[in-house]
Amino acid sequence: MLTAFEDSAQRYRRQVYSFARYLLSNREEAEDVTQEVLLRLWRHRSGVDEERLGPWLLRVTRNACYDLLRKRRSDNAVRAPGDGFDAEMQHAASAEPDPQARAEAADFRRRLLAALADLEEPYKSVVILREVQGLPHREIGEALGVPEVTVRVHLHRGRRKLRERLREVSR
């Protein structure tokens, strides 16, 4: 059992953590969720088909994130999105050779991350899974429990909302 768990945990922990991190914009909460999801994997590993394991883990992750977001709202807790999030992102965005272009790229990325953090569900999940994690529409549908066509509609709306927000900020 340990080997099967270890194999799956090693294979999916990054995807689970990354998804939670972009959904929640908070490091500690993403660690909480990853831990909770991997604990569930430990307990239910034998009951999940290998082929469905990836979508199952993403669905459990999304549900755990929803629970946390609901709790945040009920606690009235205001967490600054991106505790250490920006630093990691900006480091990754600093490939431009020209300082001014680098500053502009960093600024655009910061605004995009803020717009993504504010995006409503289910659009946020779909945009993260498709654009950031590069999953095919079919797998996203399996993970979120919706048909592929719905994934496409949500993706279209999510992208349009991001454009609207980034255009507003640019004005």
Place this chain on the structure above:
Amino acid sequence: MMNRSDHDLSCEEALGILEPYLDGELPAAEATRLRGHLERCAACAAELELAGKIQRELRSLPQLDCPPEVLERVRGSGRGEVVPFPSRRFRTGIRIAAAAAALALAVGGGALFLHIQQASDRPSPEEVAQATRQARLALAYVGKVTRRAGLDVRDDVLVKRLVAPATESVSRSLDGRRSEKEF
């Protein structure tokens, strides 16, 4: 924005197919019509540019790596250890203190039970019921605060490390008291 003509896409139609175009999913003929529209419509061309920039940026965001200690904590839980959650660490000490207090109350309930037995060979049913109720409430509270603290404790671990020792301790005390009486 441009007005629709027989040969050109409307802006609405063009905006509706920007994303399939960006994703490379648009049939060649439609892609050509879209490019024709974009050459003549600065607003739609700007929209395509923004959409492309967002897509490139999102796709270049890094996959963030899970800290190794998260997996280590999960392995610990598999071995039956108590597992604290990262964002709940600051509350854990307080909760454990509450759990300890509740446990002390449970033990106190047991002691009261023994004291009643010592004071009188036949404690009243009310006294026994009260002591039992107190101990049960305290044990239930231990479970509650443990859950609230975000500690993941398996039932068998709780039984093995808390309930069983407490039961054994009370049994030993009762046995001792019986031996004393027999002696």
